[in-house]
């Protein structure tokens with residue numbers, strides 16, 4: 001932890017413009033969203049995406065193989081910046097498990113760039129995937145909330161803070177079958193009672209899109225509040 005504090009301190013005072021947020025190497029310019037060119041070039045960007053889940057597809061396909069089969073979701077579509085591998089995965093893990101809170105700014109920059117390039121609908125609110133209070137105490141922050149606020153600064157879209165609560169831990173689901181997992185996940189999240197979201201357009205921020213199950217549960221809660229359109233935006237797609 002001490003190293004993290006030192007690193008953050010020196011980065012904020014002297015280093016932000018000159019060192020890579022991932023490897024700490026020297027960074028000669030600002031063209032790579034706080035990364036050096038080498039780390040940036042390691043990222044597998046999703047340029048051609050499945051129209052439902054945002055996964056990488058080749059130029060002839062509208063949907064990925066998963067969505068062709070049973071890709072029925074409660075949200076409209078998802079944008080994902082990169083595949084979960086190499087440096088992209090390192091960034092996600094360091095932010096989530098390594099205490100490197102400042103990385104939210106780097107991921108949000110990538111997400112805002114992509115979002116502003118390709119997205120045309122008008123979003124009323126940004127929200128984010130919550131974690132339990134217990135997890136928040138351990139980690140000191142919720143990484144998706146950090147990302148949402150950094151993203152908000154770059155896009156001027158308002159964050160709906162604490163719209164969702166996570167009331168049950170879902171990390172250890174290994175002993176449950178698929179139906180039990182879905183039920184467990186569904187019971188884990190609630191939306192605040194007085195949320196005024198009728199006919200609004202909402203964007204859900206998460207770090208990684210894996211099966212879409214979490215985003216699906218949150219989208220379902222939003223639908224019940226009368227939300228008109230629901231989009232997702234993540235840094236990675238598994």
Ligand SMILES: [Zn+2]
Nearest residue numbers: 020023036039
């Ligand atoms: Zn680097």
Ligand SMILES: [Zn+2]
Nearest residue numbers: 050053064067
């Ligand atoms: Zn898909």
